[in-house]
Amino acid sequence: MSVLPDPGASRAVLIGTSRYDHLEQLPAVSNNLTALAALLSGPLSLRLPASHVTVVENPPGPGTVMDPLRQAAAEATDTLIVYYAGHGLIDPHDTLTLALPHTLPDRIETSLNYDWLRQILLTSHAQRHVVLLDCCYSGLALGRMNASQGLADQAAVEGTFLLAASAETRTALAPVGDPHTAFTGALLDTLSHGIPGGPPLLDLETIYRHLRLTLEARAHPVPQARNRNSGARLALARNHADLPAAPDTHVAGTQPDRRPWPDPSSIRTVTGFFTNLAAVREISGLTQQEVSRRSAGQISTGTISRLVNRHTLPATWSTTAAYLAACGVPDDQIQQWHGAWQELRRNTPAPREGGASTPGGNTTELRKVRWRLSALWRDRGH
Incomplete structure (x- = not known):
């Protein structure tokens, strides 16, 4: 591969x-x-x-x-x-x-x-x-x-x-x-x-x-x-000739998602984490405004910009989970991203920013994110 x-x-x-x-x-x-x-x-x-x-x-x-x-x-x-x-x-x-x-x-x-x-x-x-x-x-x-x-x-x-x-x-x-x-x-x-x-x-x-x-x-x-x-x-x-030129309308569960999402298992450094995080939005074909709307109000465009331009890992996982979900990354890959974040947190301690995530909390956070997104899409007739 x-x-x-x-x-x-x-x-x-x-x-x-x-x-x-x-x-x-x-x-x-x-x-x-x-x-x-x-x-x-x-x-x-x-x-x-x-x-x-x-x-x-x-x-x-x-x-x-x-x-x-x-x-x-x-x-x-x-x-x-x-x-x-x-x-x-x-x-x-x-x-x-x-x-x-x-x-x-x-x-x-x-x-x-x-x-x-x-x-x-x-x-x-x-x-x-x-x-x-x-x-x-x-x-x-x-x-x-x-x-x-x-x-x-x-x-x-x-x-x-x-x-x-x-x-x-x-x-x-x-x-x-x-x-x-x-x-x-x-x-x-x-x-x-x-x-x-x-x-x-x-x-x-x-x-x-x-x-x-x-x-x-x-x-x-x-x-x-x-x-x-x-x-x-x-x-x-x-392959920039194959990246979507317009927002991707893929909805989870409707068809196989074959988009070339970054592989979290290849991430070894904090720099690599944020480089790949920025690439997620590019592959999704969404603007920052569209990602914000798809997050059901959980993250603003300013939050997205700060997230992908950071140099230290966030102390909590919820914002990153919301960003990945709003971009359309499949659930199983979001779990892999969480594993990469945890591994980097263990190996590269960073200043705490409002508390740490609880063990196993990634599943609960992700369910909340998905529930909010589903509710938003239902309300808009998707």
């Missing part, structure tokens, strides 16, 4: 070189970094906290890249995303190196060897890794196609999905006049606008297949991918 990472336990390091002393300039790379950082932090993708996205632009030397990589690898426990855009080179040992501003093609020590990056991933605390390489010959990171299976596997890291912009013998493309490179531009468009008819979550396998079709149709270099240990099921965004 596809799953979005918990943003509170995930990190992204975006590396790019747009200016070179001895190689062709790549001004689009600077735009890549800005746009991708904004997307990963914004509502269209993972909603990573800004402090969890590190941009390393035009690093003067390998050390400038390795230090933030090590820090992110140590901090991430869910997902670590590493992106590089710039020139890719092949060193005398037939391995991929990532060019930096002062790189000299005949001096490998002036570039960043991909294997150094890979070694950091091997020591990472994250359960999953995503490596996105937008550079020439980036397919080398997957291993030579004519190499033995054992040698090719050495290029991968367990729990990793590696997506390369081009094959091992092909250059990548930065179309003149375009704001982004070909690969990253297509990736940004996919995550921002979704895939019509695609699955609710845009996992890496889906993204890869869509990028292949899109870029091949444009006669651009075709991306390559390697997956280890179900890394392909990790999603980078919801």
